[in-house]
Amino acid sequence: MADILPKEQEWWKLVWQLGNATSELHDFNFIETPIIEEAGMFEEAAGIAKELVEKELFLLKTKEKKTLALSFCPKISVLRSYLEHRLAYFSSPLKVFYLTPVLKKVRAGSGSIREFHEWGFQIMGEGDPIYDGEIILAVYDFLKGLRLKQLTLKINSAGCRVCRPAFRQKIKTHYRNERERLCKSCERNLETNVFALLHCEEAKCKEVIAEAPIILDYLCQNCNNHFKSVLELVEDNEIAYEPDAHLLPVNDYGMRTTFEFFVSELRLPVARGGRFDYLAEIFGGRITPSVNGALHIEQVIEAMKLQGIVPHPRTKPRVFFVVLGDQAKKSALRLMNKLRSCGVAVVEVVGKKTLKAQLKSAERMNISLALLLGQKEVFEGTVIIRDMTSGAQETILAEKLVEEVKRRINSK
Numbered sequence: 001m002a003d004i005l006p007k008e009q010e011w012w013k014l015v016w017q018l019g020n021a022t023s024e025l026h027d028f029n030f031i032e033t034p035i036i037e038e039a040g041m042f043e044e045a046a047g048i049a050k051e052l053v054e055k056e057l058f059l060l061k062t063k064e065k066k067t068l069a070l071s072f073c074p075k076i077s078v079l080r081s082y083l084e085h086r087l088a089y090f091s092s093p094l095k096v097f098y099l100t101p102v103l104k105k106v107r108a109g110s111g112s113i114r115e116f117h118e119w120g121f122q123i124m125g126e127g128d129p130i131y132d133g134e135i136i137l138a139v140y141d142f143l144k145g146l147r148l149k150q151l152t153l154k155i156n157s158a159g160c161r162v163c164r165p166a167f168r169q170k171i172k173t174h175y176r177n178e179r180e181r182l183c184k185s186c187e188r189n190l191e192t193n194v195f196a197l198l199h200c201e202e203a204k205c206k207e208v209i210a211e212a213p214i215i216l217d218y219l220c221q222n223c224n225n226h227f228k229s230v231l232e233l234v235e236d237n238e239i240a241y242e243p244d245a246h247l248l249p250v251n252d253y254g255m256r257t258t259f260e261f262f263v264s265e266l267r268l269p270v271a272r273g274g275r276f277d278y279l280a281e282i283f284g285g286r287i288t289p290s291v292n293g294a295l296h297i298e299q300v301i302e303a304m305k306l307q308g309i310v311p312h313p314r315t316k317p318r319v320f321f322v323v324l325g326d327q328a329k330k331s332a333l334r335l336m337n338k339l340r341s342c343g344v345a346v347v348e349v350v351g352k353k354t355l356k357a358q359l360k361s362a363e364r365m366n367i368s369l370a371l372l373l374g375q376k377e378v379f380e381g382t383v384i385i386r387d388m389t390s391g392a393q394e395t396i397l398a399e400k401l402v403e404e405v406k407r408r409i410n411s412k
């Protein structure tokens, strides 16, 4: 896990700005769910074997012997919230966005990180392929807005309950016949989670994967039509895509559209998503159409850095306040507030005692205008304005300060 430090702020601010702008443009509404949820919800939804739960989730035990889990999969929490608050009554479909930390236990050296942030878009309540398209477009517009280049969309259909069982059987048979060529972990997954085999990174398993049957040959009519419509939407919007026959969700609730966005500089995707209509059943509800697409923010920032994309620096503070003496400090704070409330960004380092040290800081920050306030000025109700480039100084009345500062900034 890692801290996000001030030196990274330009990247994060850009993400917030563009995320908000994209959400507004595409009409998504803000939602936030807690970073702690009951563990059982994730355990069941994750569709992973019980013994794996402890390996993947960060679990906490309460005094009351309840087991809680740290934010593991935001889209599950969002759907939980949608059902719990009966949000379908207010809007159908409901379109929401969120920015949430995700915490997963991962093997060291696997290239994944334990804590990352996800910016997600989610639409619930409508199963029409147009909403799969809307999610893909929102993610794409966000990534494009960040100026990421050469984005590739990998896309597939995971089928549904009607057509997937036949395919699952087919692929099981394929792997059983090749059992001796598989790695240990694939052999274990063979009976419990056969689609996980398609994600194995071992060279010998990759050969078996390449020969495996593909789901597109087994899709039912409805899934086929759905997938076609989504691809049409993708093409209409001129998004470069590659069908990826092996892109399948490892859980049971994932269905139909599943996608990932890549840049060539990174092995792992910068964003991913898909449809998961069956998930609501885990909460005791009916099948609820749901589709999600989420950006992995740390990956996105890494990709931007690799592509040489530099965020515009935040507006530099324009005025530096030099304060000398305790009495001046109080008056200075009032004057600084006055300037700030008029939209002028002000910095100070009043902790530094001497005039020289404070002026040096102003120079280091490359600020062109300094205001000097000492005991004498407080007494006279004046402020000294110093042009940092020329060194010229002028004493003005404190009540004229805002006016004068604005005049000087605007004339630069």
Ligand SMILES: [Zn+2]
Residues within 6 Å of the ligand: 159, 160, 161, 162, 163, 164, 219, 220, 221, 222, 223, 224
């Ligand atoms: Zn189907």
Ligand SMILES: [Zn+2]
Residues within 6 Å of the ligand: 182, 183, 184, 185, 186, 200, 201, 202, 205
């Ligand atoms: Zn393997």
